[in-house]
Amino acid sequence: xxxxxxxxxxxxxxxxNDPSFAKLLIxxxxxxxxxxxxxxxxxxxxxxxYCSVFLKKGAAKAVGIDSSPAAIExxxxxxxxxxxxxxxxxxxSLDSFQSEDKYxxxxxxxxIYYVSDPELFVRKLCGLVKPGGRVFISFNKASLLSKSINLxxxxxxxxxxxxxxxxxMTAANLLSxxxxxxxxxxxxxxxxxxxxxxxxxxxxxxxxDEASRLFMANGFSVEAVFPNLDVLSYSTDFxxxxxxxxxxxVEPTCK
Numbered sequence: 001x002x003x004x005x006x007x008x009x010x011x012x013x014x015x016x017n018d019p020s021f022a023k024l025l026i027x028x029x030x031x032x033x034x035x036x037x038x039x040x041x042x043x044x045x046x047x048x049x050y051c052s053v054f055l056k057k058g059a060a061k062a063v064g065i066d067s068s069p070a071a072i073e074x075x076x077x078x079x080x081x082x083x084x085x086x087x088x089x090x091x092x093s094l095d096s097f098q099s100e101d102k103y104x105x106x107x108x109x110x111x112i113y114y115v116s117d118p119e120l121f122v123r124k125l126c127g128l129v130k131p132g133g134r135v136f137i138s139f140n141k142a143s144l145l146s147k148s149i150n151l152x153x154x155x156x157x158x159x160x161x162x163x164x165x166x167x168x169m170t171a172a173n174l175l176s177x178x179x180x181x182x183x184x185x186x187x188x189x190x191x192x193x194x195x196x197x198x199x200x201x202x203x204x205x206x207x208x209d210e211a212s213r214l215f216m217a218n219g220f221s222v223e224a225v226f227p228n229l230d231v232l233s234y235s236t237d238f239x240x241x242x243x244x245x246x247x248x249x250v251e252p253t254c255k
Contacts, residue, residue, distance in 0.1 A: 022049040025109070026057070029136055029226060029239060035059040038104040041128060043094055044111035048075030051087050054107070061086045063103075067093040094124055102130040108137040109239075113202040118214060126218040129244045134223065135215070138239045142205040211240060219246040 036058035042050050045064025054062045064087070066072055072091040079087065090097070094115075106129055115121045129135055206214075212222050226239040 022053050026050065026053050026107075029224075029241070035105070039063075039101065040105045040107060041065070041099075041103040043106065043108040043125065045075060045089060046071050048078050048087070048089060050107055050109070051075070051089075052078070054105075055087055059086065059105075063087070063099075064089045065092050065094065065097050067091070094121060097124075099128060102128055102133070104130055104133045106133070106135045106137075108135065110138055110237075112137060113140040113204045116203065118204055118206075122214045123218060126215065126220060126244070129220075131244055131246055133244045135220070135242045135244075136239060137211075137242070138237045139206045139211045140202050140204065141238055142207050142210075208238065208240075211238075215240075215242040219244065221245050 035054055037060045038058075039061040040051070040054045040059045040063070042048075042054070042062065042064040045051055045066045046068075048064050051062040051064045064072075064075060066075070066089070069091050072089050075089045079089070094111075106125060108125065112118055112121060125135065125137075208225065216222075220242040222240060223243045224241040228238065
């Protein structure tokens with residue numbers, strides 16, 4: 001998996017260790033879904049904010065993985081403050097992640113557009129889901145706006161740091177005219193400017209059909225679609241909940 005610069009993980013840019021944004025997004029996606037007693041894997045966990053929200057909603061276990069050492073360091077710093085025994089963090093990518101457990105729920109927000117091989121990534125992810133379990137994953141839309149934002153990121157990545165801030169803020173202010181206004185923080189332009197200047201350009205965009213086929217090829221069905229995902233995406237991301245339709249394999253008994 002191609003990882004972002006460690007000091008620029010998305011949670012550090014957006015949340016500032018404030019779980020309100022993560023709680024809002026989780027409630028928007030999952031609604032009244034019962035997490036009580038469930039196990040959750042957060043792929044690309046950032047500073048651990050989502051894991052904390054899942055545990056507050058009753059999850060028995062939350063495991064967060066991220067390839068950014070800075071993200072995992074921050075997640076572990078946040079851990080004593082939250083005081084949850086059921087959460088743990090590992091600095092690893094999904095392709096290197098080793099687990100004997102399967103999970104009731106997998107949360108994967110803002111990750112698949114950075115990986116080198118989405119099909120391999122999805123195959124590994126699906127193998128970690130219990131039969132009947134669910135995956136929420138976000139994708140970058142294959143749209144003109146998404147391509148424009150990614151082009152800005154590519155241009156900013158080759159400019160001197162002194163020029164990045166000014167140009168990124170100008171672009172973010174222009175983009176905010178067309179952004180989704182629902183519950184957007186007042187400082188969203190500043191946040192998105194930092195994201196464009198500091199995060200790597202995306203490697204992949206998907207249509208809804210392309211995203212669905214990735215999981216359907218592994219025995220999953222589409223349960224819910226979120227066409228405009230979150231308050232900071234400028235409507236460039238969409239999300240899908242997939243359900244694992246494969247049956248639990250039972251070893252035959254000898255007679």
